[in-house]
Amino acid sequence: MWKWIQRQSSPKIFYQTCSNLTPWFFWPFIGFLVIGLYWALIVSPADYQQGDGYRIIFIHVPSAILSMMVYAIMAIAGGIGLIWQIKMAEVVAKVSAPIGAAFTIIALVSGAVWGKPMWGAWWVWDARLTSELILLFLYLAYMSLNNAFDNPRTAAKSSSILALVGLVNLPIIHYSVKWWNTLHQGYSVGTGGLKDPDMQIALALMFVASIFLYALLVAIKAKTEVLIREQNSRWVQEEVTGASI
Amino acid sequence: MTMVEYFSFLPYGKYAFYVWLAYGISTITVITLFLSANRNHQKALINLKNKYSRK
Amino acid sequence: MTRRQNRMLLVALLLFGVFSTGYLGIKAFNENLLYFYTPTDIANGKAPVGKSFRVGGLVEKDSVQRQDMMVSFVVTDNNKSIEVKYTGILPDLFREGQGVVTSGSLTSKCIGKECKYTFLATDVLAKHDENYMPPEVAAALKSTEIKE
Numbered sequence: 344m345w346k347w348i349q350r351q352s353s354p355k356i357f358y359q360t361c362s363n364l365t366p367w368f369f370w371p372f373i374g375f376l377v378i379g380l381y382w383a384l385i386v387s388p389a390d391y392q393q394g395d396g397y398r399i400i401f402i403h404v405p406s407a408i409l410s411m412m413v414y415a416i417m418a419i420a421g422g423i424g425l426i427w428q429i430k431m432a433e434v435v436a437k438v439s440a441p442i443g444a445a446f447t448i449i450a451l452v453s454g455a456v457w458g459k460p461m462w463g464a465w466w467v468w469d470a471r472l473t474s475e476l477i478l479l480f481l482y483l484a485y486m487s488l489n490n491a492f493d494n495p496r497t498a499a500k501s502s503s504i505l506a507l508v509g510l511v512n513l514p515i516i517h518y519s520v521k522w523w524n525t526l527h528q529g530y531s532v533g534t535g536g537l538k539d540p541d542m543q544i545a546l547a548l549m550f551v552a553s554i555f556l557y558a559l560l561v562a563i564k565a566k567t568e569v570l571i572r573e574q575n576s577r578w579v580q581e582e583v584t585g586a587s588i
Numbered sequence: 589m590t591m592v593e594y595f596s597f598l599p600y601g602k603y604a605f606y607v608w609l610a611y612g613i614s615t616i617t618v619i620t621l622f623l624s625a626n627r628n629h630q631k632a633l634i635n636l637k638n639k640y641s642r643k
Numbered sequence: 644m645t646r647r648q649n650r651m652l653l654v655a656l657l658l659f660g661v662f663s664t665g666y667l668g669i670k671a672f673n674e675n676l677l678y679f680y681t682p683t684d685i686a687n688g689k690a691p692v693g694k695s696f697r698v699g700g701l702v703e704k705d706s707v708q709r710q711d712m713m714v715s716f717v718v719t720d721n722n723k724s725i726e727v728k729y730t731g732i733l734p735d736l737f738r739e740g741q742g743v744v745t746s747g748s749l750t751s752k753c754i755g756k757e758c759k760y761t762f763l764a765t766d767v768l769a770k771h772d773e774n775y776m777p778p779e780v781a782a783a784l785k786s787t788e789i790k791e
Contacts, residue, residue, distance in 0.1 A: 388777035395600035399610045426650045453610040460606050462768045463734030469678035511665035523676045526744050531773040538776035563625040567632045583636045
């Protein structure tokens with residue numbers, strides 16, 4: 344196991360693994376997305392209170408879960424990079440940040456567009472919405488800190504510490520609807536809040552599609568990052584020029 | 589006529605504006621992310637190629 | 644201790660420190676993080692009287708009365724309740740038996756020793772629950788509830 348990890352974490356093997364996996368992430372993403380959208384927009388019935396307006400849930404909930412999951416992955420990969428000094432973990436952490444920030448933005452914007460017709464407000468400062476907004480700021484702070492250093496190792500070290508500190512926000516987001524009175528409703532996922540099987544299938548499909556999307560984007564962005572970091576090594580030169588020297 | 593009424597000819601009637609706005613913004617964000625990731629990779633390849641050929 | 648174990652310990656200490664600070668911070672600011680007060684909070688004198696604040700709960704059945712643009716209804720948390728007066732447009736999801744969060748301030752009318760509190764709302768937001776289902780399922784659930 345340890346040997347396998349060490350082998351995978353060599354930049355060259357990592358780059359090749361990412362290249363090989365890209366189509367295996369891309370096509371399932373497209374597949375799950377198309378079937379998921381069909382289920383979300385056509386198969387699922389209208390809600391008894393919100394009519395067709397509730398359909399925003401199928402992008403809001405997956406992107407909100409992903410926004411937290413990607414942050415956890417980013418912080419853990421950063422922590423692994425700090426402790427075991429695995430460079431490829433640093434790469435995964437770094438390239439995850441903009442993807443996670445995008446998921447957070449989708450969650451916030453889709454939530455606002457949903458809140459306007461249902462609650463009667465685009466935005467309220469309740470605990471759930473505020474803590475999710477803080478998550479976006481954490482991503483942005485991580486990204487700017489990572490770009491503030493010329494040396495990628497120093498950048499990874501300081502930004503990983505920031506990511507680990509920000510980890511405290513995740514349970515706050517998750518439990519905010521339970522700990523405090525919020526305008527945001529409680530958990531629908533995992534508590535049987537979605538009573539209709541077609542609604543559950545649509546949400547599950549969109550969630551799996553989001554995971555493949557994240558994996559796909561990490562694979563592409565990680566390749567770019569590895570190329571730039573390892574530009575002085577021989578294998579990158581061979582990879583880029585397409586010829587052995 | 590408000591935007592909400594204007595778009596009510598679409599599926600989902602009075603919620604059409606909100607639903608399609610949310611799906612639209614998300615689609616644009618995802619496509620932008622994917623294209624920019626690919627473009628950055630191509631750019632990195634070209635930059636490195638130029639750098640190696642200068643040597 | 645190897646250098647790696649040293650780093651591991653540092654990361655563990657960092658996480659421990661951050662989470663305990665977070666826990667203490669949340670305990671300290673618990674009150675400020677509430678988005679609204681319940682009618683029970685008001686009855687217990689926890690709500691800030693004289694300042695504007697928010698009240699949340701369910702709109703009591705058969706309590707909604709309309710007079711032109713003025714609406715009055717009772718917000719309850721199934722324990723205590725309070726009368727709310729509001730002038731303006733209500734959100735789509737405003738219904739009897741559904742959740743609502745209103746912001747405004749408390750007024751009291753006292754006749755002798757009896758005081759009656761009314762909440763003058765400047766803003767009404769609907770709060771929906773976490774359940775989503777087609778109308779047939781909702782109807783079926785309701786009929787079984789009545790049978791029970």
